[in-house]
Amino acid sequence: MEIPAINLKAIVLVHWLLTVWGSMAFLPRSYAWGNFSVLALGVWAIAHRDSIDAVVMFLMGTVGTILTDIVHIGIYYPTRDLVILDVLRFSAGMAILNLLLKPASCFFVYQMYKERGGDYNVNFGKWFPTVSRTRDDYQSIDQQDQESARPANPFNQAQDKPARAY
Template sequence: MQAPQVSLKVIFTVHFVLTVWSGMCVFPTSYLLTQGVILAFEFWAIVNSENPEPIQMGLLTQLVSIVLDIVMISVHSNNYNYSLARFCLAMAVINLIIKPFTGFVLYRIYQERGGTQPGQYENIDQRNEIETASPHEIIDKVP
C-alpha cells in the first residue's frame, strides 16, 4: 500500500471518529453537513487514488469549514452545560485544531498526484518539453 493512501485513510478515520463524537450533541445540521461533505471527498480520494480532483475539492471544503467551525463553536459554546455537550464541543475543537495539519498533508498528496496550483504555467499540449525558436531554413538554393 502506498504511503499517501495510508495517510488518506488515517485522515479519514480521525475525521470520521471526531465527527461522530462531536455529532452526538445537538449541534446545527450545517456542522454535520459540512463534516459529511469533507468525509465524502476524503472517501472519494481514497477510492479514486490517481485523480487529484477529490483532494482539491476536499482541501477547499476543509479550508471553508475551518471558518464555519470557528463560528459554530463560538456561537454554541455557551448553550450547553451538561457533560455530554462539553465532550461533543471538545471533540469539535480537536477536529478544528487538526484541520490545518491534515490540510497540509492533503496538499502534499495533491501535489504528488499531479495537481497544479492556480497561476502555474502549463503547456497547452501538457508536455514538459521546452520549445525553442530556430531561424528559418532557406528553401531556395542560391544560384
C-alpha cells in the same frame, strides 16, 4: 527534513470520528452536514488514487469547514450560567479538537495533491497570497527545433547501418 507520510484513510477516519462525537450534543445539523459532505469527498479521493480533482476538492472543502466550524462553535457554544453536562463538554471538546487538527490535515492533503501531480504553488507575497502555475517545462508549439526538421525514424535505427539479417 522529511515530511512524514500520512495516509489519507487515517485523516478521513480521524475526522469522521471527531465529527460524529462533535455533533452529538450542542451543534446544529448544518455542522454535521458540512463536515460529512467533505468527508464524502475524502472517500472519493481514497477511491480514486490518481484523481487530482478529488484531492483538491477534499482540500478546499476542509479549508471551508475550518471557517464554518469556527462560526458554528462560536455561535452555539453554551455559555450562560448553564451547568455544562458531561456530554456537552465531551461534544464541545471533540468539535474543537476536530477544528484544531484540520490545518495539519490540510497540510498533509496538500502534500498528497503535489504527489499526485498537482502543480499549483501558493506564493505568499507582500500583502496577499497569489496562486500561480509554473510553465517552465513547456515548449512553445510555434518554435520548431532543428531535430524535428529531420524525418522521424520510427524504429530508432541508425540510417547508415544496414539491418541485420538473422
